[in-house]
Amino acid sequence: MYGKFLVEGDKSVRELLHSVFKIDAIYGLSGWVERYHSQSFEMHAVSPAELAELSTHEQPDEVVAIASVPAPTDTKLSPSGLYIACDRLNDPGNAGTIIRIADWFGAGAVIFSENSVDVYNPKVVSSAKGSLFRIPVIYADLPGLLSDNNTLAVIGTYMDGESIYSTKLPASGILLIGNEANGIGEELAGMVSQRVSIPAFGKAESLNAGVATGILMSEWRRQLS
């Protein structure tokens, strides 16, 4: 289904109904279709067995929808915004979690390098919990996008970066998250204006990319608030 993606489960589909996304069709159990019946959407009542065929979940949750991937968002960023950019992010769960974090902390968009995971993959859609329908997602050549928006500071996480507890974070900018295994790529490293780290107090080698993003966004908002 080129240009289409699957949204699964009661909660996500209801958030989709209230979004600006174009919905192609909805397939729900008869109870669900009666409850949310609307003239605006093409809704089909299906049996539990038919729903199971359409769903990627072992235990489908009442309904799935087919939506259209939105047209690419403008890559000109606001000079006063807070953004998250991901360099070669691989894991669908991390991508969804990061989109949800962006929505919680009011980021302007999440930008993915072109070789990152596809955010319209059902696992990303699930883990984003509806935030995918509210937060603009941009796929871009990251070095190009950063140089087109070079008035924005770029914050990158490094093991030897300055502690986020003692460094002053900028009033606006782009938080750059590296690949899960290899961190921030070489081509991008030179475009990082501020190298930071999350202090460690134990023996873990690293934090999960989603958790690190949450900690960094929270500390950024704390300093600005």
Next chain:
Amino acid sequence: MYGKFLVEGDKSVRELLHSVFKIDAIYGLSGWVERYHSQSFEMHAVSPAELAELSTHEQPDEVVAIASVPAPTDTKLSPSGLYIACDRLNDPGNAGTIIRIADWFGAGAVIFSENSVDVYNPKVVSSAKGSLFRIPVIYADLPGLLSDNNTLAVIGTYMDGESIYSTKLPASGILLIGNEANGIGEELAGMVSQRVSIPAFGKAESLNAGVATGILMSEWRRQLS
């Protein structure tokens, strides 16, 4: 395999070798077994097909090990420690992520209510990335454990709690994380000494339990550092 659990992949098995956990047997591809040969452990060279039979991963990573679940840890907590307790935590990925966060921020242990997910489940072992071998895990009747350790403050997260950016967190205590869908249970609510919240700046309804735990532990350490 009652009392036994599976550890999968090169990195996790190597961390297991350096832990105090009892290892029953190791099954690795011949190259792995030659590389890490040791008199102290029973190591078996297996074919890729045999490894695939033993592994829960679609693409097994060189080796799996069978380890023994450790004897229960003492439930008497240190009055000066930082702890994480989870009330009916369901998701294996969240449990592993929280154990890894505990290891990063130097928590004394992670305590799970008895009806939480089994941390010796292969998905938890995977997502904990070796931290399961370093951080003590306690399964306990949570209300009983909290009242046995009632000199420790209990920090609970609530939508209407005081902002962690303006509240003063205690010098030691237990961070209590609620169930993914239902939050902190009623029986425990009365034992919470400090109700806090992570401020929201956007429209997401909630944060993932692992991400919330990371943000809270980071802010706690920041205030104490």
